Amino acid sequence: MSDHVADAFRLENVSFDYEGIPAICSLSLQIAQGERVALLGPNGSGKSTLLRILDGLYFPTSGSIQFHNSELSKDNLNNQQFCFDFRRRVALVFQNPDVQLFNPSVFDEVAYGPLQLQWTKEEVIRRVEETLAFMSLSHLRDRPPYRLSGGEKKRVALASVLVMDPEVLLLDEPTATLDPKSQSQVVDLIQQWKGSSKTVVTATHQLEIVEDIADRVLVLEAGTITAAGTSSEILSDTELLLRANLAHAHRHSHGGEVHSHPHLHGHTHSHDHTHEE
Amino acid sequence: MHIPDGYLSPSTCATFYALSAAGWYTSLRRLKRVFATRTIPMVSVFAAFSFIVMMFNVPLPGGTTGHALGVTVAAIVLGPAGSIWAVSIALAIQALLFGDGGITTLGANCFNMAIVGSLVAYGVYQLVATGSDVSSRRRVIAAAIAGYTSINVCALVTAIEFGIQPTFFHDAAGTPLYAPYPLRVAIPAMMIGHLTIAGLAEALVSAGMVSYLQRADINLLRGLGAAPIPTVSSASNAGAASARLWWAVGLLMLGTPLGILAAGTAWGEWSSRDLSARLQQQAASAPGKPANPSTVPVGLQRLASIWTAPFPSYAPPFVRSPLLGYFLSAMFAVGLLVLISLLGMAWGRRA
Amino acid sequence: MQDSYLEKTIRGLSKALSESLFSEQVARKSGLLQSLDPRVRLGGVLLLVVAVVACRRVEIVGASFVLATLLALRSRVCLTILIKHVWLVVLIFTGIIALPAVFITPGKSFIIMRPVPLSISASGLYSAAMLILRVETAATLTATLIFCTPWTHILKALRFLRMPAEIITILTMTHRYIFLLIETAKQMFESRQSRTVGVMPESERRKVVARTAGVLLSKSMELSNEVYLAMLSRGFRGEVRLLSDFRMAGRDYAALSAFIVTASMVVWIGR
Numbered sequence: 001m002s003d004h005v006a007d008a009f010r011l012e013n014v015s016f017d018y019e020g021i022p023a024i025c026s027l028s029l030q031i032a033q034g035e036r037v038a039l040l041g042p043n044g045s046g047k048s049t050l051l052r053i054l055d056g057l058y059f060p061t062s063g064s065i066q067f068h069n070s071e072l073s074k075d076n077l078n079n080q081q082f083c084f085d086f087r088r089r090v091a092l093v094f095q096n097p098d099v100q101l102f103n104p105s106v107f108d109e110v111a112y113g114p115l116q117l118q119w120t121k122e123e124v125i126r127r128v129e130e131t132l133a134f135m136s137l138s139h140l141r142d143r144p145p146y147r148l149s150g151g152e153k154k155r156v157a158l159a160s161v162l163v164m165d166p167e168v169l170l171l172d173e174p175t176a177t178l179d180p181k182s183q184s185q186v187v188d189l190i191q192q193w194k195g196s197s198k199t200v201v202t203a204t205h206q207l208e209i210v211e212d213i214a215d216r217v218l219v220l221e222a223g224t225i226t227a228a229g230t231s232s233e234i235l236s237d238t239e240l241l242l243r244a245n246l247a248h249a250h251r252h253s254h255g256g257e258v259h260s261h262p263h264l265h266g267h268t269h270s271h272d273h274t275h276e277e
Numbered sequence: 278m279h280i281p282d283g284y285l286s287p288s289t290c291a292t293f294y295a296l297s298a299a300g301w302y303t304s305l306r307r308l309k310r311v312f313a314t315r316t317i318p319m320v321s322v323f324a325a326f327s328f329i330v331m332m333f334n335v336p337l338p339g340g341t342t343g344h345a346l347g348v349t350v351a352a353i354v355l356g357p358a359g360s361i362w363a364v365s366i367a368l369a370i371q372a373l374l375f376g377d378g379g380i381t382t383l384g385a386n387c388f389n390m391a392i393v394g395s396l397v398a399y400g401v402y403q404l405v406a407t408g409s410d411v412s413s414r415r416r417v418i419a420a421a422i423a424g425y426t427s428i429n430v431c432a433l434v435t436a437i438e439f440g441i442q443p444t445f446f447h448d449a450a451g452t453p454l455y456a457p458y459p460l461r462v463a464i465p466a467m468m469i470g471h472l473t474i475a476g477l478a479e480a481l482v483s484a485g486m487v488s489y490l491q492r493a494d495i496n497l498l499r500g501l502g503a504a505p506i507p508t509v510s511s512a513s514n515a516g517a518a519s520a521r522l523w524w525a526v527g528l529l530m531l532g533t534p535l536g537i538l539a540a541g542t543a544w545g546e547w548s549s550r551d552l553s554a555r556l557q558q559q560a561a562s563a564p565g566k567p568a569n570p571s572t573v574p575v576g577l578q579r580l581a582s583i584w585t586a587p588f589p590s591y592a593p594p595f596v597r598s599p600l601l602g603y604f605l606s607a608m609f610a611v612g613l614l615v616l617i618s619l620l621g622m623a624w625g626r627r628a
Numbered sequence: 629m630q631d632s633y634l635e636k637t638i639r640g641l642s643k644a645l646s647e648s649l650f651s652e653q654v655a656r657k658s659g660l661l662q663s664l665d666p667r668v669r670l671g672g673v674l675l676l677v678v679a680v681v682a683c684r685r686v687e688i689v690g691a692s693f694v695l696a697t698l699l700a701l702r703s704r705v706c707l708t709i710l711i712k713h714v715w716l717v718v719l720i721f722t723g724i725i726a727l728p729a730v731f732i733t734p735g736k737s738f739i740i741m742r743p744v745p746l747s748i749s750a751s752g753l754y755s756a757a758m759l760i761l762r763v764e765t766a767a768t769l770t771a772t773l774i775f776c777t778p779w780t781h782i783l784k785a786l787r788f789l790r791m792p793a794e795i796i797t798i799l800t801m802t803h804r805y806i807f808l809l810i811e812t813a814k815q816m817f818e819s820r821q822s823r824t825v826g827v828m829p830e831s832e833r834r835k836v837v838a839r840t841a842g843v844l845l846s847k848s849m850e851l852s853n854e855v856y857l858a859m860l861s862r863g864f865r866g867e868v869r870l871l872s873d874f875r876m877a878g879r880d881y882a883a884l885s886a887f888i889v890t891a892s893m894v895v896w897i898g899r
Contacts, residue, residue: 057857080865087863098808099854102318102801104780111871116863121871144780146807160862281722282766283759287682314866315856317794321801322852328802329809330841332644334636336833342633350845366802373782374803375647376714376771380674381681452751454684454758457729485838486845494846
């Protein structure tokens, strides 16, 4: 990474306790602007917690976190201007879309963010229509959230943050509980941002999408980063993956012998695209 | 206990809207002091929870099922302010979305179930449970007693609202225009169902939930609305806000003797003795007309003797002046309610 | 039989879901109320309900009932729906309550029933009629409003009637999460039902209800915390901003005047 690329996030010795239990332990990390990072780790490793710290929802019990050289502290976020600026530039998509869909219709949901940031009515309506069209959700604009399928909910949740055109996207298990078609839609979206100025941090335990969505991979275990590298480096380190509970070993028998193979769900494939215009 | 439109006169509805508004205002201010920006998601989710608990069928001894209100557990976990709002919102949605309970009577329904219900439930719970460990059996029993008491006080207040309708709101001929039963009938009629079924359901569900939470999620029982975030003027604010509420109740109490102003015994509120005299009078003054019963109908007599109030004719026996007697009765009733709540809250603060 | 309470609860929960879906269908049709601005709809119906409650003469209440029915029919709420969902329910509930009044309200005897020492008085009939008609009319009006107006419009109309934005938000979110919690509760009961073999002792059945309610409470706590974070994440700072996009047309003003005039007449003539 070039030294001239700004750091979006800089964490120094960040520790965080959740209700007395340590969740993040002395973690140091730098994320450059425009990077696409994957946070790999099993459930309970602290991925969600880390994303919330990055989004200024939890504040470190010790250590510091900076966003573009500004400290992300409670005091700073109390300042309205700083708060609005930060909230527009950094967006978090929660793992459970129901938590994020609390408005009566899809249109209202996507409009919520801009409205809170005090955009003008015309601006809000214009941007919402644009975003709905971009995510192919226009036909659902008046639908209430409880009548949406899992994939639709996820797309609405994404739309509700994309409407503000954020610089940083924090995604918490974006493909969990989705059917394969919706999964590929989400992955395509993240792939689109490769090489753009958007910084993307994705927490996931699904190894098969890691290659498509990230350039750098961090492995998180019990609140600390135990490994870092490119996606191909990490994905080929089967020992590490087994230890970190990201892969499992199959046992099967041939005749009288029993073999044990580490089994990954990742795969490599090549595409041949032909477009018809 | 959800009163539909048409049972209460406009002035009754307006009075209770005013009382409820006072309750909503004071409790919202307290909620915002305690929860600040978390108030909105907290109240919303708990209102949704209350709404759903009201739909559960609770199996009761004897093979029947009943419905609980859920106000007791809401008061224990959220505190009275949060519970007032959660239950009020649930009632509002029931009325506005499902037509369950009237719109003109929403104020009265909220007063009965959300405000009185929460205060009594919280007060009684604190009274019985204070001093005991949060995981002790006493808490479960406290929840049961609080639930039973709370529901029955709600029913009593509702019955009083029904019962005063014929007195105040009738046409020139004396026909009741709204709920047609006087207090002597309304109170036993309402209380029978709640003393047996609804009160029991609430008691059992509250006790069961507290017992479950003691094992599964004990922090919730420590009460979320424990102490307000210390601010400079919080103490005086709390004092001023509650004071306003008690002023409102006091004014209402002062207004009760207005009932005396109706000449003679209130229409419809005759005792068997009064009715008999009145009928004989009618028969005597209109000898040729088709016979009214000259004696009190047996059914009415039986019904009337079910409930003998502690203060017959609203006057304790030792009080001579009917006006004073009326007022004293009202004071006693409200005072009882207030005492329970205050005692409970005072004990709670000491713990 | 042993699962009847589970059955009943599950059915009750499903019914709540389907009832609100049903009203969305009626709201989409083109009828009299649907064509009006939601604010006029809400305000107008509220005025009429208050007027009916304030009216003191049974003939006028009766006339209002006819009016309310016409309004419902013109708003594409069909008669069978009205009878099944509104009129019958009210008649049974209020009828039972009003029936004794027919006998015990003192007044000039109308009908004397020989074998039983009961008589029906004119005032008793009048009183019962007033109560039943009033409740039916109010219920018809509110049901029509609810059937014809999507929840989101009711909320926006309330906003216009000066209800504080915070309360609107609370109502909105509560409504939203009712559906989520209904699904959760249903699933819990259904899985319990499928695991039940044989007859459960009654205390055990009660424990199931209490436990389900307890789990629901814990989930509600968790949910409210998460929702709070999600709101913060999108810029929530305590104030609420809503988008209002209603415009009053000529016919809305005409309808509003009609509502006001009708309500006033009901109160004046019926005083």
